[in-house]
Amino acid sequence: MNERMTYDLVVVGGGPAGMAAALKARECGVENIALIERASELGGILEQCIHTGFGLTYFGQELSGPEYADRFIKLVDKTDIRVFTDTMVTDVSPEKVVTCVNKKDGLMKLQAKAVILAMGCRERPRGALNIVGTRPAGVMTAGTAQKYVNLDGYMPGKKVVILGSGDIGLIMARRMTLEGAEVKMVCELMPFSGGLTRNIVQCLNDFDIPLKLSTTVVKVYGDQRVTGVDIARVDEKLQPIPETIEHVECDTLMLSVGLIPENELTVGAGIPLDRVTRGAVVDELRQTEMPGVFACGNVLQVHDLVDFVTMESQIAGEGAARYIRGELSDPEYIRPETGFGVRYIVPQKINIKDKKDVKLYFRVGAIYNNPRVVLECDGQVLSSKKKIKVAPGEMEDVLIPASVFDSLTPESRITVRVEV
Amino acid sequence: MRYDVIVIGAGVCGAMIARGLSGLKLKTALLEKAPDVAMGASKANSGIVHGGFDALPGTLKAELNVRGTALMKDVCRDLDVPFKNCGSLVVAFSEEDKATLEELAERGRKNGVPGVSIIGADKLRELEPNVAPEAVGALFCESSGIVCPYELTIGAAENAVKNGVDLKLGCKVTAIEATEDGFVVTTSTGAFECSYIVNAAGVYADEIARMVGDDSFRIIPRRGEYYLLDRTVGSLVSRTIFQCPNKMGKGVLVTPTVDGNLLVGPTSVDLTEGREDVSTTLEGLDKVARLGGRSVPKASVRDAITSFAGVRAHPDSNDFIIGVSEANPRFINAAGIESPGLSAAPAIAERVTEIVEELTGAQKNESFDPVREPVFRFRHATDAERAEAIEKNPAYGRIVCRCESVTEGEIIDAIKAGATDIDGVKRRTRAGMGRCQGGFCGSKVAELLAELAGAELNTVTKFGGESKLLYERTK
Numbered sequence: 001m002n003e004r005m006t007y008d009l010v011v012v013g014g015g016p017a018g019m020a021a022a023l024k025a026r027e028c029g030v031e032n033i034a035l036i037e038r039a040s041e042l043g044g045i046l047e048q049c050i051h052t053g054f055g056l057t058y059f060g061q062e063l064s065g066p067e068y069a070d071r072f073i074k075l076v077d078k079t080d081i082r083v084f085t086d087t088m089v090t091d092v093s094p095e096k097v098v099t100c101v102n103k104k105d106g107l108m109k110l111q112a113k114a115v116i117l118a119m120g121c122r123e124r125p126r127g128a129l130n131i132v133g134t135r136p137a138g139v140m141t142a143g144t145a146q147k148y149v150n151l152d153g154y155m156p157g158k159k160v161v162i163l164g165s166g167d168i169g170l171i172m173a174r175r176m177t178l179e180g181a182e183v184k185m186v187c188e189l190m191p192f193s194g195g196l197t198r199n200i201v202q203c204l205n206d207f208d209i210p211l212k213l214s215t216t217v218v219k220v221y222g223d224q225r226v227t228g229v230d231i232a233r234v235d236e237k238l239q240p241i242p243e244t245i246e247h248v249e250c251d252t253l254m255l256s257v258g259l260i261p262e263n264e265l266t267v268g269a270g271i272p273l274d275r276v277t278r279g280a281v282v283d284e285l286r287q288t289e290m291p292g293v294f295a296c297g298n299v300l301q302v303h304d305l306v307d308f309v310t311m312e313s314q315i316a317g318e319g320a321a322r323y324i325r326g327e328l329s330d331p332e333y334i335r336p337e338t339g340f341g342v343r344y345i346v347p348q349k350i351n352i353k354d355k356k357d358v359k360l361y362f363r364v365g366a367i368y369n370n371p372r373v374v375l376e377c378d379g380q381v382l383s384s385k386k387k388i389k390v391a392p393g394e395m396e397d398v399l400i401p402a403s404v405f406d407s408l409t410p411e412s413r414i415t416v417r418v419e420v
Numbered sequence: 421m422r423y424d425v426i427v428i429g430a431g432v433c434g435a436m437i438a439r440g441l442s443g444l445k446l447k448t449a450l451l452e453k454a455p456d457v458a459m460g461a462s463k464a465n466s467g468i469v470h471g472g473f474d475a476l477p478g479t480l481k482a483e484l485n486v487r488g489t490a491l492m493k494d495v496c497r498d499l500d501v502p503f504k505n506c507g508s509l510v511v512a513f514s515e516e517d518k519a520t521l522e523e524l525a526e527r528g529r530k531n532g533v534p535g536v537s538i539i540g541a542d543k544l545r546e547l548e549p550n551v552a553p554e555a556v557g558a559l560f561c562e563s564s565g566i567v568c569p570y571e572l573t574i575g576a577a578e579n580a581v582k583n584g585v586d587l588k589l590g591c592k593v594t595a596i597e598a599t600e601d602g603f604v605v606t607t608s609t610g611a612f613e614c615s616y617i618v619n620a621a622g623v624y625a626d627e628i629a630r631m632v633g634d635d636s637f638r639i640i641p642r643r644g645e646y647y648l649l650d651r652t653v654g655s656l657v658s659r660t661i662f663q664c665p666n667k668m669g670k671g672v673l674v675t676p677t678v679d680g681n682l683l684v685g686p687t688s689v690d691l692t693e694g695r696e697d698v699s700t701t702l703e704g705l706d707k708v709a710r711l712g713g714r715s716v717p718k719a720s721v722r723d724a725i726t727s728f729a730g731v732r733a734h735p736d737s738n739d740f741i742i743g744v745s746e747a748n749p750r751f752i753n754a755a756g757i758e759s760p761g762l763s764a765a766p767a768i769a770e771r772v773t774e775i776v777e778e779l780t781g782a783q784k785n786e787s788f789d790p791v792r793e794p795v796f797r798f799r800h801a802t803d804a805e806r807a808e809a810i811e812k813n814p815a816y817g818r819i820v821c822r823c824e825s826v827t828e829g830e831i832i833d834a835i836k837a838g839a840t841d842i843d844g845v846k847r848r849t850r851a852g853m854g855r856c857q858g859g860f861c862g863s864k865v866a867e868l869l870a871e872l873a874g875a876e877l878n879t880v881t882k883f884g885g886e887s888k889l890l891y892e893r894t895k
């Protein structure tokens with residue numbers, strides 16, 4: 001076994017989150033950083049996202065996934081951050097020993113002062129859904145299909161039904177169509193899409209692909225390859241209505257039914273998760289309940305846009321730097337509360353002694369037109385912002401200005417709610 | 421090619437029988453119509469090594485179950501197959517159920533099952549805190565266990581081949597002609613001559629028997645459906661939890677699997693068409709969810725990572741059919757092997773081997789080695805073992821399946837050991853069996869399959885035949 005190596009900071013995951021966090025920590029003066037990625041290159045899931053639409057917020061420029069990733073890879077290359085690719089972390093211990101393996105170095109144990117978790121998320125598979133029938137080839141997640149088309153250069157199907165209107169599904173509807181496949185429809189269980197509006201317009205409407213809301217796939221046919229599926233409309237309780245079952249011929253069922261943060265290591269380290277986000281519970285610096293362990297990007301909460309991942313990860317990188325410098329002693333936390341319409345808020349807790357601007361990110365549970373997003377403190381409205389529309393598919397944010405913290409006590413209550 | 425013995429069907433019984441026969445100086449072939457072993461009932465069942473109190477005293481089921489279970493631990497050690505002697509509980513919910521427990525305990529005594537006792541509600545709670553609070557007592561069976569059924573089949577087949585058996589996959593028996601001194605067996609890949617036949621063809625055993633004029637039994641295909649739950653809830657129970665059979669039926673079981681998941685099921689429905697119809701149904705899975713929740717309320721479908729079904733080969737005689745056929749003295753049936761057939765498999769193999777030994781007068785095969793080369797499993801290895809393995813073979817240092825921590829080295833081992841498709845790799849290594857169900861590693865496994873076969877990526881299948889993953893290249 002290789003000798004134990006020590007680092008000030010070990011970042012787990014070399015996607016956009018891990019890279020931004022490592023870079024920011026370096027910029028803040030952390031010297032001895034390891035960045036660990038299990039794929040053979042940095043970049044994470046961006047590497048297979050060859051469509052554009054990345055970077056509008058952060059760079060003010062429309063980039064493809066690999067282009068966006070490339071900007072950060074170049075920056076990492078210019079630093080002395082020690083990058084391990086093709087290396088998989090198998091364990092993070094409460095003592096901050098990061099165990100990892102690769103072909104070259106074998107099994108390594110890295111002792112860190114601080115750890116940033118940036119493992120991303122994965123797609124929900126078929127098993128998590130209530131689809132009965134056979135188990136043939138041709139059922140795949142949209143992300144897998146995307147990899148086959150964009151990286152391997154093979155068609156994973158010719159007649160496609162897509163279940164779930166998440167962004168990857170929408171983008172794959174367009175991609176498959178451009179490649180000559182027939183995308184028969186996109187079915188969405190909810191009465192609204194989970195994807196970005198711009199994707200619905202550019203990926204479905206522009207290609208006349210029907211989006212069937214309140215509709216799901218109930219059964220798969222085919223002994224070897226998929227030959228068709230049954231779809232059905234669902235009632236208000238999201239239960240399929242038997243009288244509405246309809247057979248659709250296809251050779252592929254593509255699933256874009258949501259993403260689940262990949263928190264095995266987090267759980268293994270004994271770090272508590274938020275029931276709703278399925279990511280760690282963190283403070284405003286993205287520090288988890290285990291001091292010195294931070295989390296950012298899709299492993300913390302599923303983001304729609306990489307730009308926000310980058311910004312969140314910079315917060316974590318800076319937080320880790322401050323932790324390593326010993327600046328984070330004795331916090332006093334309050335927990336922002338979700339009011340009407342709000343499903344969750346990240347960060348889940350705020351150190352009121354830090355007295356800096358804090359942005360709260362949240363998602364709503366349904367579509368609201370012309371609402372106001374209200375931030376309240378102890379019954380007083382701090383801000384009330386008018387919106388054209390809020391939807392579950394788009395992450396929202398609201399700012400608590402630094403000035404507010406002067407008057408806060410640990411008993412203060414901060415609430416975010418939607419007003420219609 | 422002439423064989424002494426041809427075994428038809430490479431499920432757990434056929435594979436174990438072939439392994440048993442490889443202990444004799446005989447030329448044996450194992451024919452399987454599917455592209456891999458363990459593609460029938462042996463890949464989709466509850467994986468329980470039953471104590472043996474369920475079958476009626478005096479039946480072959482009872483006798484071979486108790487014997488098979490006693491042999492299981494050693495067989496699994498020799499074949500490097502995951503097995504756990506975790507014990508089981510039949511849970512009672514009423515006074516009537518309690519009376520049934522007494523009956524089962526009595527049957528257990530008659531069948532010679534070791535370690536059976538009846539326990540009260542308090543003891544039950546102590547053993548299994550997550551069993552429903554309404555439970556009033558249970559039958560505790562310490563000798564019961566769990567095993568990985570497809571690994572057992574794969575291990576047995578590999579070991580049989582190592583000891584000289586010819587394994588022929590994708591080889592479907594379509595006709596059998598009896599000759600003076602044996603048979604001509606016609607298959608989808610050619611004809612073989614042999615002196616003896618062992619019929620271990622699962623749900624098709626009656627059709628095979630009829631090929632030699634044996635019309636003495638019928639197989640009724642009986643499907644069972646399951647939910648498989650995530651490992652996060654895998655330790656809700658530490659023993660197999662059965663429900664007490666009553667007028668409502670046999671209930672469903674909730675059990676840990678050897679890999680740490682939780683399995684809930686099965687249903688029991690006779691198939692009127694399609695003997696291998698392993699599709700799942702809304703009614704079936706609803707029932708599994710409903711009944712499973714009754715004994716372990718926290719076992720929720722919300723944690724399901726997959727669902728599947730298997731088909732039992734239920735014989736109209738209600739008992740295993742093992743022995744020389746009345747229609748032909750060279751034809752041996754190992755038929756009607758429904759539950760507890762997995763548990764009984766080592767004993768069925770022992771029995772059939774004895775029969776063949778007697779019929780042929782064959783000598784023992786002195787070079788027979790019952791031990792299968794141990795398989796490196798990263799997920800079970802300690803850090804030190806991992807470090808050592810990677811040093812020897814760097815491919816053990818690259819994890820391909822993240823959910824189950826399966827390395828490239830293990831996948832290459834499996835392909836070299838005979839896996840030819842995605843599901844074959846999955847059953848041998850667990851790559852793709854975790855919570856993302858192959859979402860991430862599926863394409864990497866496909867690449868390795870293509871690479872080692874020297875073929876294009878779009879030739880890779882999920883389970884042979886037309887189950888192709890990919891079509892032509894993109895534009």
Ligand SMILES: Cc1cc2nc3c(=O)[nH]c(=O)nc-3n(C[C@H](O)[C@H](O)[C@H](O)COP(=O)(O)OP(=O)(O)OC[C@H]3O[C@@H](n4cnc5c(N)ncnc54)[C@H](O)[C@@H]3O)c2cc1C
Binds near residue numbers: 467470644
């Ligand atoms: C739902 C369910 C739950 C069960 N639970 C348990 C349990 O918990 N414990 C237990 O002990 N037992 C259990 N069993 C029973 C156990 O699974 C079976 O008894 C055992 O797997 C039977 O093995 P087999 O080899 O006889 O049959 P199979 O595994 O079905 O093998 C038969 C093989 O023959 C092949 N074949 C058929 N026709 C031909 C042909 N013409 N040419 C060539 N090959 C052919 C098939 O392809 C197949 O591979 C369960 C079964 C089911 C279905």
Ligand SMILES: Cc1cc2nc3c(=O)[nH]c(=O)nc-3n(C[C@H](O)[C@H](O)[C@H](O)COP(=O)(O)OP(=O)(O)OC[C@H]3O[C@@H](n4cnc5c(N)ncnc54)[C@H](O)[C@@H]3O)c2cc1C
Binds near residue numbers: 467569857
């Ligand atoms: C004791 C025991 C333990 C088991 N433990 C596990 C376990 O831990 N994990 C597990 O997965 N199974 C487990 N199984 C189930 C095992 O997979 C089945 O027994 C067997 O493989 C059924 O085969 P099948 O061909 O019917 O279905 P499978 O081939 O196993 O069907 C597998 C699943 O693949 C998924 N799937 C289908 N298409 C795709 C696709 N294109 N991409 C990704 N996923 C796809 C579906 O969700 C489907 O449910 C266990 C079974 C037993 C008996």
